[in-house]
Amino acid sequence: MSSTLEQELVEAFSEFEIIDCHEHLPPEKVYLQQGQDACTLFGHYCRTDLITAGMSPRDYERMLDTDLPLEYRWNLLRPYLDDIRFGTYARAAFIAAKEFYGFDDINDDNYVAISEAMQANLKPGIYQRVLGDKCKIKVALTQAGRTDYQEDPLLVPLMPARDYTDVSTWEAIQRKAGELGMTVNSLDDYVNVMEAGVVKWKREGAVGLKTVSEPTAGPPDRAEAMSLFETLRCGSREKLSDHPTPGVATSLTAPNPLRDYLRDEMLKICARQDMPMAVHAGMWGDFRNLDSQHIIPSIMRHPQTRFDLYHMGMPEVRQTGIIGKNFPNVWLNLCWTHIVSAQMTRSALDEYLDLVPVNKIFAFGGDYHRPVEKVYGHLTLARQNIAWVLARRIEAGVMTEDQALAVARKWFWDNPIECYKLKV
């Protein structure tokens, strides 16, 4: 049971306008083409918990396949639901079912009714109803590898830096140049292509780029990068080592000095174009490859580049806190964290309040692609977690309630606006 003070703070936060610092939402017209129901409520991040609990990856895919009968799909989910229901991934789904559709639980008796209600709500304007009206989100920074959000005033895109930095064949390099009507003969030509690509994204509305905190072969080495580039250009090598997809990485990333060099050049481009670089850190698969500490040399080499470091680097929350403390060009973004573990987020944020100036933290990013109702579930957890941390400071007499509200307002609103120079 949360204290009266915590409840008061949650109520006060509920009046705040919100910058949602990370989603994977596509344009609404694309979103509306997917079916949504009681089973898709347990898609996306719940996948990890379901499969760890024992569901086969094939059954998980079937559970989400809305072309199959709902009853069949529910019976795939049902045996695992009680094993995952107390985790925070599932909690966001239960909160959403209650708040939007009035169901206290999701079970055999009501999954059909919940599904019908969700389907009925799947109409144009759902982003405004859920994100705008219910969550009070003014801007949601979204990543779906596209910039066509002209009909979605709430959504502002970030774009994947790896589209340019992680090229591994001469054909890919030529294709990137061709898309922009440019030609490439040298490594410097290709860096110019990267910058032209970023400028184009910026013109289309993107406000930042995204990369991943991964091991590198060492400091960027121009000579080595040039020689690798030459092996591709003259055809003596067909392909460089690919970078593993987060979530399936099982061994340390294979060294690739060309990629390391291009990623470094991209950080210079971010500084020149005044766009932050968001950095995924932690969690997926063999998470040793995604430790937030891998990005430290880049942070230090590029003091003019703003880094938006994601997910508290979970589980390396403490190391990530020290990164936030030591480097003026780093912001710490609590996107995804509240549903990974509410409790880990609370204890880490409690330490961050000791460590990190309050203008350097972003409180919330839903980090969902569907169903959008879960953004509200996640935001509810975020408000509770932040109230828990700040209420302890008020009770300890080191912060007034007004000061706590001012801190929370920075975390939910001012800080991301400042870092991303958002127009709101």
Ligand SMILES: [Zn+2]
């Ligand atoms: Zn994400």
